[in-house]
Amino acid sequence: MTQSTIKAYRAAILDSLGDPAELGIPESYRYFEDGLLVVDNGQISALGNATDLLKDLPADIDVTEYKDALITPGxxxxxxxxxxxxxxxxxxxxxxxxxxxxxxxxxxxxxxxxxxxxxxxxxxxxxxxxxxxxxxxxxxxxxxxxxxxxxxxxxxxxxxxxxxxxxxxxxxxxxxxxxxxxxxxxxxxxxxxxxxxxxxxxxxxxxxxxxxxxxxxxxxxxxxxxxxxxxxxxxxxxxxxxxxxxxxxxxxxxxxxxxxxxxxxxxxxxxxxxxxxxxxxxxxxxxxxxxxxxxxxxxxxxxxxxxxxxxxxxxxxxxxxxxxxxxxxxxSILQTINEAYKVMQLQGEKLNPFKSLYLATLGGAKALQLDEQVGNLEPGSEADFVVLDYNSTPLMGYRMAQAKSLEERLFVMMTLGDDRAVKETFAMGQSVFKRD
Structure with missing residues (x-):
C-alpha cells in the first residue's frame, strides 16, 4: 500500500463478530479500549491495539484521534x-x-x-x-x-x-x-x-x-x-x-x-x-x-x-x-434500538446491548448478504464506520461517567443516544458527515 493513501483513526473501537444468541455474549464482539483503525484506499487494512499497530506504521501517517469516543461499523x-x-x-x-x-x-x-x-x-x-x-x-x-x-x-x-x-x-x-x-x-x-x-x-x-x-x-x-x-x-x-x-x-x-x-x-x-x-x-x-x-x-x-x-x-x-x-x-438507529429494547421488555424479554450492536451492524449486513463488504471492521472490508461521542449531551456525559463497564456504556449510548451522538460518519474511508 502506498503511504499517501493510508489514514488511521484512534479511539475505543467495537464491532460484532457474530450473533450473541448463537455465540454467547463474550464471543460475539471485539473491543479495543485504545484501538487503531487503519484505512487504505477505501478499505480497512488493519485493526488492533493502537500501541501495537503504530509501531509498524510510518511516522508521518495521518492519525486522527478521537477522545471520549467509540468507533463502530456504520x-x-x-x-x-x-x-x-x-x-x-x-x-x-x-x-x-x-x-x-x-x-x-x-x-x-x-x-x-x-x-x-x-x-x-x-x-x-x-x-x-x-x-x-x-x-x-x-x-x-x-x-x-x-x-x-x-x-x-x-x-x-x-x-x-x-x-x-x-x-x-x-x-x-x-x-x-x-x-x-x-x-x-x-x-x-x-x-x-x-x-x-x-x-x-x-x-x-x-x-x-x-x-x-x-x-x-x-x-x-x-x-x-x-x-x-x-x-x-x-x-x-x-x-x-x-x-x-x-x-x-x-x-x-x-x-x-x-x-x-x-x-x-x-x-x-x-x-x-x-x-x-x-x-x-x-x-x-x-x-x-x-x-x-x-x-x-x-x-x-x-x-x-x-x-x-x-x-x-x-x-x-x-x-x-x-x-x-x-x-x-x-x-436514528440508536433510537430504533431504544424502542426495540422496550418492545422486548413488554414481552418479558431483555435485549442485551451486544445483541443490539449486532442487529444494527453485522446482523443487518447478513440480512442483506453484504457481510463480506460491510457490517464489521474486519481487514479487507469496506471502510464504512461511525464515530460516536460519549459526551454528546450533558446528560450523556454525566451518565457515562457513572458507567463501570463497556456493556453499561454501550447500553447508555443506545438508550440516550440519537443524531447528536454521531461525531463523524465515513463511507469507503471518506468523511461524509462531520458534526460541527
Whole structure:
C-alpha cells in the first residue's frame, strides 16, 4: 500500500463478530479500549491495539484521534421509505388508513424528478447524520424516483439498495402501474443501476394487497432473470392487513404463502415487520434463508404489535433493524434500538446491548448478504464506520461517567443516544458527515 493513501483513526473501537444468541455474549464482539483503525484506499487494512499497530506504521501517517469516543461499523437500515421523509410524524392512524391519508398523497409528488432529487439529497444527508451508511430503501411507483435516489447515492459513493414500487391495484390511479409496465420499468432500472459502483437493485412490490397475482409473477420473473437482485416488501405488519390478504388470495395458505407461491422468497428477500408470524411461516423463512426487518418505532407508532425476536432466534431467521421512516419516527438507529429494547421488555424479554450492536451492524449486513463488504471492521472490508461521542449531551456525559463497564456504556449510548451522538460518519474511508 502506498503511504499517501493510508489514514488511521484512534479511539475505543467495537464491532460484532457474530450473533450473541448463537455465540454467547463474550464471543460475539471485539473491543479495543485504545484501538487503531487503519484505512487504505477505501478499505480497512488493519485493526488492533493502537500501541501495537503504530509501531509498524510510518511516522508521518495521518492519525486522527478521537477522545471520549467509540468507533463502530456504520449502521445498516434494512427497511426505510425515502419518499416518506416529508411526512414523518403524521398523526393518528393505523396502517391501512395511514397509507390512504398520508403515504399515497406524499408519494404522488415524486412524479416530478426535481422533487425526487431534492428529497433524495435530504434523505441521504439525514441517514449519514445519524451514522447510517447502508440502507434498503423503497422508492415510489415512478422510475424517476429511483433514478434520483441512485444518482444521489452514487455521488456520495454509498452502498445502497433501492427499487421502484410495483403496485397495480388497491391504490390511487396516479400511483399504479400494470403488471407489464411494472416489469418493464423495473427491468430498465435494473440494467441502468444494479451493480453500478456500490449500488444494488431491489424488486419492490409494495405488499401483497396492492399487487395482482400477475404482477407478483412478474416480480418473481425478474428475480430469475438477473443475478444478485434483492426482493423487498412488507409482511404481516397489521392484523387487518393480514385479513385483507386472506380475502384477496383465498387460494393461498396465508400471507407468506402468497409470496412463496410467486417465487419471492430467497437469500436476498427482506420482509419488513413480520409481527404476526406463525411457526410454519417462520420455518419457511428459515428454509429459504429469507430475512426480516425489525421496525420497532414504526410498529409502536402505528399500533401494529410487538415483534417476537426470540421466536426468530429459535427458528434461526436472519433479522436486521429498520427505521421504517415515515411510519418510524426517527432516522436514528440508536433510537430504533431504544424502542426495540422496550418492545422486548413488554414481552418479558431483555435485549442485551451486544445483541443490539449486532442487529444494527453485522446482523443487518447478513440480512442483506453484504457481510463480506460491510457490517464489521474486519481487514479487507469496506471502510464504512461511525464515530460516536460519549459526551454528546450533558446528560450523556454525566451518565457515562457513572458507567463501570463497556456493556453499561454501550447500553447508555443506545438508550440516550440519537443524531447528536454521531461525531463523524465515513463511507469507503471518506468523511461524509462531520458534526460541527
Amino acid at each position: 449502521f445498516i437500515d434494512t427497511h426505510i421509505h425515502y419518499p416518506q421523509t416529508g411526512m414523518i410524524a403524521s398523526y393518528g392512524e393505523q396502517l391501512l388508513d395511514w397509507l390512504e391519508n398520508y403515504t399515497f398523497p406524499a408519494e404522488h409528488k415524486f412524479i416530478d424528478p426535481a422533487h425526487a432529487e431534492e428529497v433524495s439529497d435530504i434523505f441521504l444527508t439525514e441517514l449519514l447524520r445519524n451514522g447510517t451508511t447502508t440502507a434498503l430503501v423503497f422508492g415510489t411507483v415512478h422510475p424517476q424516483s429511483v433514478d434520483a435516489f441512485f444518482s444521489c447515492a452514487e455521488k456520495r459513493n454509498l452502498r445502497m439498495i433501492c427499487g421502484k414500487v410495483m403496485m397495480d391495484r388497491n391504490a390511487p390511479e396516479t400511483l399504479t402501474d400494470t403488471a407489464e409496465s411494472g416489469y418493464e420499468e423495473s427491468k430498465a432500472l435494473i440494467e441502468r443501476w444494479h451493480g453500478k459502483g456500490r449500488l444494488h437493485y431491489a424488486v419492490t412490490p409494495r405488499f401483497a394487497p396492492t399487487s395482482t397475482p400477475e404482477q407478483l409473477t412478474a416480480a418473481g420473473q425478474l428475480l430469475q432473470e438477473y443475478d444478485g437482485l434483492y426482493m423487498h416488501t412488507h409482511l404481516s405488519e397489521n392484523k387487518n392487513e393480514i385479513e385483507w390478504v386472506k380475502e384477496l388470495f383465498p387460494e393461498q395458505n396465508g400471507y407468506l404463502d402468497v409470496y412463496d407461491h410467486h417465487n419471492l422468497l430467497g437469500e436476498r428477500s427482506v420482509f419488513a415487520h413480520g409481527v404476526h408470524l406463525c411457526d410454519d411461516e417462520c420455518k419457511r423463512l428459515a428454509e429459504t434463508d429469507s430475512a426480516i426487518a425489525f421496525c420497532p418505532t414504526s410498529n409502536l407508532f402505528l399500533g401494529s404489535g410487538l415483534f417476537n425476536l426470540p421466536k426468530m432466534e429459535q427458528h434461526k431467521i436472519k433479522v436486521g433493524l429498520g427505521t421504517d421512516v415515515g411510519a418510524g419516527t426517527s432516522f
